Amino acid sequence: MSVGQLRARRRRLAARVSDPELTLRGVLLREGRRCSSAGCRCRRGELHGPYAYLAVYAGGSSRTIYVPSALEAAVAKRVAVTQRNEELLAEIARINLELVRRRALE
Numbered sequence: 001m002s003v004g005q006l007r008a009r010r011r012r013l014a015a016r017v018s019d020p021e022l023t024l025r026g027v028l029l030r031e032g033r034r035c036s037s038a039g040c041r042c043r044r045g046e047l048h049g050p051y052a053y054l055a056v057y058a059g060g061s062s063r064t065i066y067v068p069s070a071l072e073a074a075v076a077k078r079v080a081v082t083q084r085n086e087e088l089l090a091e092i093a094r095i096n097l098e099l100v101r102r103r104a105l106e
């Protein structure tokens with residue numbers, strides 16, 4: 001690709017980046033859970049739920065956060081938008097790196 005083509009591709013990618021206020025990094029999981037009652041059916045493998053959790057990775061460790069069902073769709077949307085934005089930004093970063101190599105960064 002020529003420098004002009006790279007810049008045009010970068011512009012198209014940047015135009016597709018969505019609202020950064022929606023950014024929510026993590027992986028949305030649905031998991032069954034055991035409760036604390038000794039005689040409960042969940043002790044025989046019939047787990048409660050499934051419930052939604054957001055697995056968040058930061059600083060080399062991960063934690064999961066419970067997502068109330070009323071928020072699950074909104075969280076799923078934000079996680080998907082964030083994933084797409086990060087793919088677009090990664091591609092823009094590759095183009096900018098190539099433009100540095102070509103002494104054509106602008």
Ligand SMILES: [Zn+2]
Nearest residue numbers: 034035040042
């Ligand atoms: Zn139980």
